[in-house]
Amino acid sequence: MNPTHLIFSYGTLQEPKVQIAIYERLLQGHKAILPNYTLANKKMYGQYPVVIPNSGLCIAGVAYEINEAELALTDAYEGPDYTRSLLPLANGKKAWVYLEKPQ
Numbered sequence: 001m002n003p004t005h006l007i008f009s010y011g012t013l014q015e016p017k018v019q020i021a022i023y024e025r026l027l028q029g030h031k032a033i034l035p036n037y038t039l040a041n042k043k044m045y046g047q048y049p050v051v052i053p054n055s056g057l058c059i060a061g062v063a064y065e066i067n068e069a070e071l072a073l074t075d076a077y078e079g080p081d082y083t084r085s086l087l088p089l090a091n092g093k094k095a096w097v098y099l100e101k102p103q
Contacts, residue, residue, distance in 0.1 A: 002067045006095035007074055008034055008087070010061035011048060022077050023070050032063035033090035034097060042100075044081060050100045063095050071096070 009029075012018050019027050038054040051059065066074065074096075075084060082098040089095050 002069075004065050004067055005071050006063045006065055006089075006093060007071070008032055008061050008063050008089065008095040008097045010034070010039070010051070010059050013064070013074070013077075014062050018077075022073050023066070027064040027066065029062040029064035032061055032095065034059040034061060034087060034095075035090050037087075037097075044100060051097060052100075058090065063089060063093070074098075 007013070013022075013027075014029075016026055019025065034051070035058045036053060036055050037051050037059050038057040039049040039059060040052045042050045044050055078084075078098045081101050083101045084096045085099050086094050087097045
C-alpha cells in the first residue's frame with residue numbers, strides 16, 4: 001500500500017497549471033490553517049513568501065493529500081533552498097510544510 005501524506009500549500013501549489021505540470025493531475029484538497037506561523041516580508045528568489053514561526057498568528061491555505069512518489073516530486077519542485085517540516089494544522093492533523101532551509 002502506498003502511504004499518503006498531507007502537504008500544506010499557501011501559494012503556487014494551489015494553481016491548477018502548477019499541479020498538472022508537477023503531478024499530471026489536479027489535487028484534491030481542503031481549506032486549512034497553519035497556526036503559529038506567518039508569511040515574512042522576505043521573498044525566496046525575489047517572489048515567493050517565506051514561512052516563519054510567529055506565535056498567535058496563522059496562515060490560511062489548502063492541505064492536499066498526495067502519495068509518496070508525489071511527495072518526492074514536490075521536494076524537487078520546491079528546490080534545494082527549502083526544507084520539509086511536519087507541522088500541526090489547526091484541525092490537529094499534521095502536514096508537510098516547506099520552510100526556508102537554515103543558512
